[in-house]
Amino acid sequence: xxxxxxxxxxxxxxxxxxxxxxxxxxxxxxxxxxxxxxxxxxxxxxxxxxxxxxxxxxxxxxxxxxxxxxxxxxxxxxxxxxxxxxxxxxxxxxxxxxxxxxxxxxxxxxxxxxxxxxxxxxxxxxxxxxxxxxxxxxxxxxxxxxxxxxxxxxxxxxxxxxxxxxxxxxxxxxxxxxxxxxxxxxxxxxxxxxxxxxxxxxxxxxxxxxxxxxxxxxxxxxxxxxxxxxxxxxxxxxxxxxxxxxxxxxxxxxxxxxxxxxxxxxxxxxxxxxxxxxxxxxxxxxxxxxxxxxxxxxxxxxxxxxxxxxxxxxxxxxxxxxxxxxxxxxxxxxxxxxxxxxxxxxxxxxxxxxxxxxxxxxxxxxxxxxxxxxxxxxxxxxxxxxxxxxxxxxxxxxxxxxxxxxxxxxxxxxxxxxxxxxxxxxxxxxxxxxxxxxxxxxxxxxxxxxxxxxxxxxxxxxxxxxxxxxxxxxxxxxxxxxxxxxxxxxxxxx
Amino acid sequence: xxxxxxxxxxxxxxxxxxxxxxxxxxxxxxxxxxxxxxxxxxxxxxxxxxxxxxxxxxxxxxxxxxxxxxxxxxxxxxxxxxxxxxxxxxxxxxxxxxxxxxxxxxxxxxxxxxxxxxxxxxxxxxxxxxxxxxxxxxxxxxxxxxxxxxxxxxxxxxxxxxxxxxxxxxxxxxxxxxxxxxxxxxxxxxxxxxxxxxxxxxxxxxxxxxxxxxxxxxxxxxxxxxxxxxxxxxxxxxxxxxxxxxxxxxxxxxxxxxxxxxxxxxxxxxxxxxxxxxxxxxxxxxxxxxxxxxxxxxxxxxxxxxxxxxxxxxxxxxxxxxxxxxxxxxxxxxxxxxxxxxxxxxxxxxxxxxxxxxxxxxxxxxxxxxxxxxxxxx
Numbered sequence: 001x002x003x004x005x006x007x008x009x010x011x012x013x014x015x016x017x018x019x020x021x022x023x024x025x026x027x028x029x030x031x032x033x034x035x036x037x038x039x040x041x042x043x044x045x046x047x048x049x050x051x052x053x054x055x056x057x058x059x060x061x062x063x064x065x066x067x068x069x070x071x072x073x074x075x076x077x078x079x080x081x082x083x084x085x086x087x088x089x090x091x092x093x094x095x096x097x098x099x100x101x102x103x104x105x106x107x108x109x110x111x112x113x114x115x116x117x118x119x120x121x122x123x124x125x126x127x128x129x130x131x132x133x134x135x136x137x138x139x140x141x142x143x144x145x146x147x148x149x150x151x152x153x154x155x156x157x158x159x160x161x162x163x164x165x166x167x168x169x170x171x172x173x174x175x176x177x178x179x180x181x182x183x184x185x186x187x188x189x190x191x192x193x194x195x196x197x198x199x200x201x202x203x204x205x206x207x208x209x210x211x212x213x214x215x216x217x218x219x220x221x222x223x224x225x226x227x228x229x230x231x232x233x234x235x236x237x238x239x240x241x242x243x244x245x246x247x248x249x250x251x252x253x254x255x256x257x258x259x260x261x262x263x264x265x266x267x268x269x270x271x272x273x274x275x276x277x278x279x280x281x282x283x284x285x286x287x288x289x290x291x292x293x294x295x296x297x298x299x300x301x302x303x304x305x306x307x308x309x310x311x312x313x314x315x316x317x318x319x320x321x322x323x324x325x326x327x328x329x330x331x332x333x334x335x336x337x338x339x340x341x342x343x344x345x346x347x348x349x350x351x352x353x354x355x356x357x358x359x360x361x362x363x364x365x366x367x368x369x370x371x372x373x374x375x376x377x378x379x380x381x382x383x384x385x386x387x388x389x390x391x392x393x394x395x396x397x398x399x400x401x402x403x404x405x406x407x408x409x410x411x412x413x414x415x416x417x418x419x420x421x422x423x424x425x426x427x428x429x430x431x432x433x434x435x436x437x438x439x440x441x442x443x444x445x446x447x448x449x450x451x452x453x454x455x456x457x458x459x460x461x462x463x464x465x466x467x468x469x470x471x472x473x474x475x476x477x478x479x480x481x482x483x484x485x486x487x488x489x490x491x492x493x494x
Numbered sequence: 495x496x497x498x499x500x501x502x503x504x505x506x507x508x509x510x511x512x513x514x515x516x517x518x519x520x521x522x523x524x525x526x527x528x529x530x531x532x533x534x535x536x537x538x539x540x541x542x543x544x545x546x547x548x549x550x551x552x553x554x555x556x557x558x559x560x561x562x563x564x565x566x567x568x569x570x571x572x573x574x575x576x577x578x579x580x581x582x583x584x585x586x587x588x589x590x591x592x593x594x595x596x597x598x599x600x601x602x603x604x605x606x607x608x609x610x611x612x613x614x615x616x617x618x619x620x621x622x623x624x625x626x627x628x629x630x631x632x633x634x635x636x637x638x639x640x641x642x643x644x645x646x647x648x649x650x651x652x653x654x655x656x657x658x659x660x661x662x663x664x665x666x667x668x669x670x671x672x673x674x675x676x677x678x679x680x681x682x683x684x685x686x687x688x689x690x691x692x693x694x695x696x697x698x699x700x701x702x703x704x705x706x707x708x709x710x711x712x713x714x715x716x717x718x719x720x721x722x723x724x725x726x727x728x729x730x731x732x733x734x735x736x737x738x739x740x741x742x743x744x745x746x747x748x749x750x751x752x753x754x755x756x757x758x759x760x761x762x763x764x765x766x767x768x769x770x771x772x773x774x775x776x777x778x779x780x781x782x783x784x785x786x787x788x789x790x791x792x793x794x795x796x797x798x799x800x801x802x803x804x805x806x807x808x809x810x811x812x813x814x815x816x817x818x819x820x821x822x823x824x825x826x827x828x829x830x831x832x833x834x835x836x837x838x839x840x841x842x843x844x845x846x847x848x849x850x851x852x853x854x855x856x857x858x859x860x861x862x863x864x865x866x867x868x869x870x871x872x
Contacts, residue, residue, distance in 0.1 A: 088592070
């Protein structure tokens with residue numbers, strides 16, 4: 001709310017974060033799970049005193065080095081930068097509140113990278129036992145990077161007693177960090193990390209040439225890394241789902257309950273896709289490298305990687321969607337508006353409350369309602385919607401066939417989008433039961449529109465200009481105007 | 495019209511800062527110092543090693559070849575250190591100056607975000623040299639050169655953002671000209687001298703790195719050690735002499751009110767902020783000591799002289815880092831003052847962070863010893 005909006009055509013700025021984040025997560029999870037893989041595999045090589053396994057570890061760790069220390073590390077910074085561009089207010093909340101947690105995360109990150117570089121560059125130079133210890137140290141440290149980031153990430157959704165229902169901070173930051181979803185989410189991530197470590201290892205093992213027995217052994221060994229996720233993973237997913245805010249649970253369940261009707265919600269679709277990718281992946285690993293290592297090749301390994309990426313993509317996307325319409329659940333909406341600001345902004349007016357909208361508005365004529373409406377749209381809607389065309393959640397497309405009246409009604413409805421109604425009724429035993437219900441159908445999906453009535457009217461006017469009907473009316477008006485004006489003759493200059 | 499309408503910036507979030515201001519400022523400055531050293535070597539190390547390798551192209555056993563290869567082999571690790579150490583100052587910059595730096599970053603979002611892609615390209619360029627020498631032969635140093643050039647583009651984008659954040663009067667017109675984040679800060683008078691000052695400084699720091707390598711080789715290979723010290727000292731000398739032009743150019747390109755905090759030539763020398771003036775003058779003194787010591791090291795190959803020069807130069811870099819911070823404070827103090835924001839130290843996690851930080855230093859020393867031992871045994 002207090003920053004200019006970075007306008008990214010077609011995809012919106014949110015997807016810039018999304019694309020970098022999914023790419024990063026696919027690598028960073030490998031950095032941690034792969035650490036466990038290196039440590040266990042090196043222990044295996046040490047026990048068996050098998051130089052061929054050492055040779056494989058060397059090759060695998062070079063791949064690990066080039067992928068995790070470059071792309072993994074840079075894309076991690078990339079998420080931070082991207083969220084700072086797309087949602088500076090949300091990023092500020094994270095660093096002002098979790099600042100020293102980020103500091104601790106940096107310490108582990110620095111130690112993690114240093115350890116891996118030491119591990120990689122001393123391979124074959126250090127005493128084997130000591131080198132194996134270094135691998136375990138690496139995994140231990142990288143686990144702590146997960147521990148810290150997991151507390152922050154889950155704290156953004158299930159922030160426990162940190163906040164009250166009005167969005168005021170009433171608890172401690174430690175309540176937000178060790179929130180209800182902390183443990184299940186951490187175990188889920190660990191299982192995913194182990195599975196990804198296996199998938200990446202299948203890729204590098206698939207390239208072994210001329211040593212079929214070693215290759216088959218390593219393929220089966222790598223495939224087993226999927227097991228923890230397969231066996232106990234679902235239990236932790238269920239635990240995780242039970243820790244989610246009730247409204248989010250309701251959206252998931254109501255979405256999934258209408259699967260049969262074919263019109264389930266986007267979140268349910270994404271979760272469904274994640275399940276498809278996960279089960280498909282596990283099935284492919286069982287029938288592929290585990291049962292038929294002979295027939296397994298690099299192309300198959302790349303297909304598994306693609307499925308793994310598909311799973312991560314959908315899993316992370318659904319996790320992000322669970323937080324909607326907030327960026328920090330119950331505290332700050334996706335557009336940077338804090339929940340506890342709503343009444344104040346409605347009383348003072350949006351242009352008074354938002355310095356950037358005010359500054360931009362000051363350059364417009366007072367009577368320019370469409371111009372002011374465009375600014376309302378920019379600062380309140382563009383964090384999730386593109387305006388025209390066929391872009392991501394394009395407002396013009398979503399408005400569909402709505403005419404001016406319908407748009408005014410929609411905006412009016414959106415003003416109360418945060419309101420929860422309570423109803424008292426008696427149950428069969430005569431006891432008073434209070435049921436709550438959102439006043440609008442968009443509650444839980446979108447933030448409320450805030451501002452004075454004239455500001456809301458301005459937004460409606462702008463939306464009319466970009467809607468299908470508004471565009472058609474505009475075109476007709478222009479045509480009519482052209483028809484009434486005499487055609488101008490081309491002029492020649494002498 | 496109120497000032498905020500004329501010059502909108504961002505605002506802090508209402509949550510108090512999680513640590514005392516002095517500590518966060520200290521971490522910002524010390525963190526930047528720890529970032530600046532490897533970053534400077536990563537920035538100019540590619541060019542320097544490429545020059546060595548091209549010079550010693552026909553003499554595979556020459557010191558140039560040896561130093562070029564060793565420096566190039568170290569560059570990926572140095573780059574990793576530069577990136578990792580860059581996180582701390584950027585974190586505290588965002589906490590303390592978020593309302594300015596988030597806004598300036600949004601205005602130049604595309605070049606700002608492209609830094610990450612450039613970083614990956616430059617990083618892989620270094621690895622291609624190290625793993626692709628067989629494949630690319632004599633041409634492989636070009637990858638080092640290309641990496642340096644890519645890193646310089648990154649440095650230039652950083653200079654743009656770090657100067658743009660100091661000039662919030664430009665924010666609104668730039669944003670209204672285009673909200674797509676395609677801006678740079680090219681009309682800024684301090685941009686070019688600032689960039690040149692820092693980019694040249696990076697060559698000098700690379701010289702320090704090469705000479706330090708000479709110190710390491712003192713008892714192992716005297717001839718090579720002597721060459722490294724002389725070469726490192728000569729690089730430092732040449733560049734630092736050039737800085738006697740670029741440095742004042744940068745200083746006098748600063749807005750008068752900022753400049754006068756450091757120097758007030760109309761009323762003597764001492765500027766309005768005594769600490770800033772004394773720091774600047776001390777830096778000049780350190781510069782002079784470093785130049786004399788490096789001069790001796792260059793002529794005689796003396797390790798003692800180089801060590802004195804190295805310590806003075808590192809202190810000088812530390813002083814420059816603080817001066818850079820003060821330029822930011824002086825440029826923005828009428829617009830934003832972090833000390834006005836409430837602070838509520840989160841004691842437990844703050845304590846854990848500080849303990850971890852100290853433990854990290856201890857751990858890195860232990861780790862370094864293990865690596866050193868492993869290489870000595872082989």
